[in-house]
Amino acid sequence: MSDNSAKSNHPITIYDVAKAAGVSYSTVSRVLNGFEFVKDSTRNRVMDAAERLGYVANLQARGLAGGRSNIIGLLVPVLDNSYVSEVMKGIDEALARAGFNLMLFTTHRHEGKEQQYASTIASMTDGLILLVPLESPIYLDAIRERNYPHVLVDQTDESGASASVSATNWQGAYEVTQHLIMLGHRRIGVITGLLELSSARERLNGYRAALQDHDIPVDDSLIIQGDYLQARGYAAAQALLRLERRPTAIFASNDLSALGAMDAIREAGLSIPDDISLVGFDDIPQAAITHPKLTTVRQPLVQMGRTAVQLLLERLEHPDSPPGHITLTTELVIRASSKPPR
Amino acid sequence: MSDNSAKSNHPITIYDVAKAAGVSYSTVSRVLNGFEFVKDSTRNRVMDAAERLGYVANLQARGLAGGRSNIIGLLVPVLDNSYVSEVMKGIDEALARAGFNLMLFTTHRHEGKEQQYASTIASMTDGLILLVPLESPIYLDAIRERNYPHVLVDQTDESGASASVSATNWQGAYEVTQHLIMLGHRRIGVITGLLELSSARERLNGYRAALQDHDIPVDDSLIIQGDYLQARGYAAAQALLRLERRPTAIFASNDLSALGAMDAIREAGLSIPDDISLVGFDDIPQAAITHPKLTTVRQPLVQMGRTAVQLLLERLEHPDSPPGHITLTTELVIRASSKPPR
DNA sequence: CAGCGTTTTGCAAGCGCTTGCAAAGCGTGC
């Protein structure tokens, strides 16, 4: 890097580079954008000048003029959530590789103004990844209306208008339930997710199917509504523990709920897994640091993020091809929180 | 919201609003920017039209023309880290309230290209919050050169050219060490952070000072270098446990290290806190879900994020006033992982 | 060496907005 770089408040523009290279500014633009009809010698001269001056494109101007901003938006509900962080990690990684920047939007911002918010987002970004299971309908309406490139994460899309990436929720729940059954459990409680979410419904159905396939009747009193959050997991586990015929195992529909359940079980003076087995879903990093370590179903969160980016970039390249849907497979991770009942 | 909103791909511009309101586009601009010399009746007419059409400003254009983008950048090293998430939460919250958008940049992106990266960031944002203890010098050079508004989080700034927000690291470490001493511990191991970071040095010094104030000689073999990461915490704890005269308590310089240490201690067949007390620093959410729950020093992470935003906005308003420095106080949080030695 | 088809370059317009400047409106005092 040379010393000529923009130290003062007047940054180097494409004109400066053009002057330095002895060509017109449009030629500079073409070189910088990899346009092909440029003589090699000219290209080199421009590249040199740009390098020497420490030129860096003003992305706002580029966005305005070219209609593309090279920014991808990410809409999330909360930030202090491992699930979200992990997916974000994959997204960031993939975007960096593709040369895109990331703009972060949180849903708690403008209640009642989702439409405007969506417009604002659209005015700044080339595409949007939605990691917002719950509020998503409101945003989706606004976004689909203007046919804006987007991808849903962890959400099945009924309309087919949105690309999406998700995991094998049903199968994961089936497997982890089966795991408990194989250990000898017959009374298995379940703490569901928010049933408005397809992932929660799929997991619950997987649980049911596993019981049925092993000729265990589904007992509705063992099904407690949760919301994927720790506090509800705690309360739901308490409810399960108060049952006359207490379950010998609990399947929490996500790890966060499982963490809550773990607290409740411990407070009740019971031991995991001796008195009661506990399994979760997601395999967030915390699942491996609890004591005992949590048996769970791994969702490839980072890879889901990467895949979402890939799908989105495909949409940007081929706006007219039908949106892609990718389902990644989950994996049962057996740790220390599950064992045969007494 | 009306049905006239931009459904097609041609979004509503300021001209459309001007036409609808029967005024010139510059008047619209003035109204939208809260300019004062506008007749009330005109203002209302414009507001109505904007509302009716569902107008939303194109922030790229606004940024280009006005020199302000209403975007604040956040530079972080990694995303899957509770510490980072918590601070981000505070930042997002405060920015939302102030009407700014958030653009996320990760440092792992362009090694060797930090200068350009910094320029790019500067071309898109109005200011930058740096949460990048380690790599920060490289970025800081580039940023200070162009006198770009920025705030450092958790980093003392020697030059005084940068605004900064941090916590009472020395005092927190002093207090938690004293807590262990009061419980009766005399051999207290410490797992440091990366000593290139001021926070790590301050915490180590606080530990030392507490020992000295209680006439306990500092034993260098009890000081193990760590790096604030879980893996090193694990290894460092193993090293401490192998010592001839094993410590009866360990102070990990951050919670992540403490989590690693916890694993090592448990693997060695020892119990926390019966055989050995363990304390951390930060009070990340995980600290409350470990078993036993971790005694630690709470840093007001969310508030640090909020404060960073506040300092940055001040800088934007008054570029010439000296950059602010705010130090938030930490708080000892006594949980179950510390008790008197046997 | 003229004529032609390519390749390469430059010019101008325009992306949607802000803002300095000047013109137009308006009310007041004389």
Place this chain on the structure above:
DNA sequence: GCACGCTTTGCAAGCGCTTGCAAAACGCTG
């Protein structure tokens, strides 16, 4: 009823860039 000063509005330029179009340069061929 006019001049004056203030408030309010409109026009034009310009932010830094992309891109369509036309001009220039080049390399052939006959």
